[in-house]
Amino acid sequence: MSTGWIGLGKLGAPMARHLARHLATAGFPLLALDRDPARIAAVPGAQAAGLDRIGACGIVITSLPDDAALAAVALGPDGLIARMARDSVLAETSTVSPETSAALREAAEARGVLLLAAPVSGSTATAEAAALTLFCSGPDAALERARPLLATFARTIHAVGSAEEARYLKLAINHFVGSTAQIAAEALTLARKGGVAWETILAVLGASVAASPLVAYKLDPLRRRDFAPAFSVAQMLKDMSLAVAAGEATGVAMPVAVLVRDLYAAQDRTDLRDLDFFAAILAAEREAGLGEPDRPE
Structure with a gap:
């Protein structure tokens, strides 16, 4: 024991x-x-x-x-x-x-x-x-x-x-997770830029075919605009870098993983580094010239 x-x-x-x-x-x-x-x-x-x-x-x-x-x-x-x-x-x-x-x-x-x-x-x-x-x-x-x-x-x-199968599977799953945050950042920012209210975006997302356990878990903190780190940008950069390296070592082309890694690398060089990896949304909003959304009291 x-x-x-x-x-x-x-x-x-x-x-x-x-x-x-x-x-x-x-x-x-x-x-x-x-x-x-x-x-x-x-x-x-x-x-x-x-x-x-x-x-x-x-x-x-x-x-x-x-x-x-x-x-x-x-x-x-x-x-x-x-x-x-x-x-x-x-x-x-x-x-x-x-x-x-x-x-x-x-x-x-x-x-x-x-x-x-x-x-x-x-x-x-x-x-x-x-x-x-x-x-x-x-x-x-x-x-x-x-x-x-x-x-x-x-x-x-x-x-x-x-x-080492478990290592490859973990990196594959983290590729999905890390990429999801970057896709969400672009998609939700596009909807905001088009004039859709933040609460409406999240309500529709949660009821859509794009919803997943990950999305469901993130909806409440996103409503509160809470980016406290459950898993930080810096940590996700590390994991995406491991996924890219594993692809290179095994001869698997991973252009999406490379793109996602590079996005996290850029975010890691900012004040977003120690925030939750879904702070990719903040990076996309800043790039689009958006500030904090109006939210119900």
Whole structure:
């Protein structure tokens, strides 16, 4: 029942809280590591631990911001994998490149560690609600052992392969999501420029064939013009860049992904960088010469 956790960011923290609560019912702590000790203190039932204690756990879950952070923590002679025991499980939930994931898998296999690529799909709100989606690829035994723990914060778990399939699927889904925001930015700005009221645009969008769970989730904050970051422009630029790189590496032409990445790159160089990625709407409105819309009191 020894379980370790590394990374308590926007998604990692609520995920870890759900898991720590589950472990606490059986009288076990969650051993946690983060560069900010205050984040560990904010997870009831978590105990701060170094890499040696985390590495001694039977199952370790990581939630890190990018490839560089993951490689720094997990790889090398002093990294996490080198400290893990044979037949222990590393469930890696970050959104990273298939190449970095493959490097982790190679190191894990050399050590006898079972690596489960398990990138998480969802927002901070779905993480708080324990309603995330996981795409999992790796040894069946790894998923079988990790599933009860992953299910404490994920509503849906898809087993999609034995190697890096989960990484490709996560990037594909994020391509859809990131591109949707840029399409919405153009489309909604066109309607506003044509004189349609903001409330009317959103009401029609929500009842149209263009509606989706993503659109439905975003409608309320868009009505309030609330662009607080559930997932920021900077984060989406990172993910779209990973998708473009994956296309290049596999010989898949991705002109739309390149365009969307470049749009996020331009927005990332402005004050929109740390806002929600649907702040692409603000960029389009500014380009069209539009200010804030009139809204009902």
